[in-house]
Amino acid sequence: MALAKALEDLIRLFERFPGIGEKSARRMVLFLLQQPKSFSESLAECIAKCNSLLHPCSRCGNITDEDPCSICCDPFRDKSTICIVESVEDLITIEQAGIYNGLYFVLGSLYSPLDDEEIVPQVLERLVKRVSEEEVKEVILAFSPKVEGELTMNLISKIMEPLPVTVSRLSYGLPVGGSVSFADRTTLHAALEARTYIKRGEGRQ
Amino acid sequence: MALAKALEDLIRLFERFPGIGEKSARRMVLFLLQQPKSFSESLAECIAKCNSLLHPCSRCGNITDEDPCSICCDPFRDKSTICIVESVEDLITIEQAGIYNGLYFVLGSLYSPLDDEEIVPQVLERLVKRVSEEEVKEVILAFSPKVEGELTMNLISKIMEPLPVTVSRLSYGLPVGGSVSFADRTTLHAALEARTYIKRGEGRQ
Incomplete structure (x- = not known):
């Protein structure tokens, strides 16, 4: 039909x-x-x-109807921390979780040489300029845990090398509320590697 | 934010x-x-x-840009069979399965006294008029197997009572490709009740 x-x-x-x-x-x-x-x-x-x-915020890349966006303009936000995310969707997700009070920077894509995807050079330039000119102390990388995320983390870390900032990434591990028996091998491995010590034996180093 | x-x-x-x-x-x-x-x-x-x-076809209720719709006008269709469906969505699903060559009639809703939902009386009048005036031999009821579907089947069967047409409904049973172990109790019961005989023992009636 x-x-x-x-x-x-x-x-x-x-x-x-x-x-x-x-x-x-x-x-x-x-x-x-x-x-x-x-x-x-x-x-x-x-x-x-x-x-x-609507258009991207000229400072962080968030979607906004004013420029800079309401997050960049907020006087109560911690301006010494920038969270770098892949997309505006990720920014909104973190923002709506209400767990973070710093600023953001949206990359727009991840670095994925196999798919011939590069991060737009101007975006990286803007990032470096912002980190060096502003009073940034820490850059948090918040990419999804997959190959492209890892590659992008390496890339950003290298770019941040000469700058006097701390670089960190979100921890990997068991999703809270999830179960060990449903976790995949890679997540289990990450959770084991990044295990948190509860008590350290002192006699048997 | x-x-x-x-x-x-x-x-x-x-x-x-x-x-x-x-x-x-x-x-x-x-x-x-x-x-x-x-x-x-x-x-x-x-x-x-x-x-x-777009508007509903004046004969069957299908969504169309001409009137009557392309199904009602198709000279190769079997005009002696009308399949009654709840919605245009159901009509399109059956149509795209390519398993039916008759005409349709869209009710627009199911009869659901608990939700205070009635089928528009004019729609039922149109249905009766169509079945009595046209050369319809069989009316197939193709509602989803749930309480409202059953109630609507009863209603339509009653309305069709005085008319010289056959009334049938889609069979219930195991979905093909599904598995017995995943079937719910009601489906299993329906499948058992409507079982198809493969061989009949003759000695032990």
Whole structure:
């Protein structure tokens, strides 16, 4: 059966979103068609508004409608710490966890030589400039634990070498609430390597 | 952290789609912002086009840009069979499986007295009119196997009582490719009740 062309076109567009397969796209479009017209009008309007109002923050790369963004401007934030993340999505995730009070820097991508993906040189220049000119004491690398994350950590560490800052990364280990029996081999290995000592025997060094 | 308002608004709109939680909505919106402007422009345009061009087929309720829809107009379709479905989504699923060559009728909802959901009386009138006026021989009820589906089947069967048509429903049983050990109790019971005889013993009736 050939779907109506307009329907098919809209399904194809929704399918391009991450995590949306054909079935979900179809369901979303059919839902859209069943809503009152006002819903799709505000959707279209809101998309246009986002496009015209939002842009990356010139200092950290966060998505914002002002420049610098509200995080960079916040006087209560610890300006001596910068957390480097891959994407704005990761920034929002950390931010919404409410566990961090420093500033951020969004790389935009990870270094992945196999996929021919490089981090845009200007972004790295901006990072170096910011770390050397501002009163930064520590740079925290918060990349997802995978090959590209490790490669990017190496790259950033090398770049930070000549600068007088501490560089750290998020710890790897068992996810809290997870179970040992469901952990994969690599996570178990990381958790063992980075084990925390509870008591040290003194007689048997 | 307060997200930019336009961003927050768009995330809230995406969250209203079925199956889209906060994380998915956020990811979709951030994806949208990273695409070239042409993507969001065609998205907004396509939504508007769907709204103005598409409407339910006056005969079967399928979503279409012509009237009657391409299924109702198809001369190669078996006009003596009507498959009654809950939603356009179900219609498309059956249609894309390529297993059925008759016509359809979309109810729009199931009968669910506990949720105060009734099937629109005009829809039922249209159904009766269609079955009595056209050369329909069989009506196949293809509702999801749940309480509302059963209630709707009873309702439609009663309505079809005075009309000279066969009424059938999809069979219940083990999903093909599934396993007995993963089947729930109700499915197993249905599969046992509707078992297919492979050989009948004749001596021991």
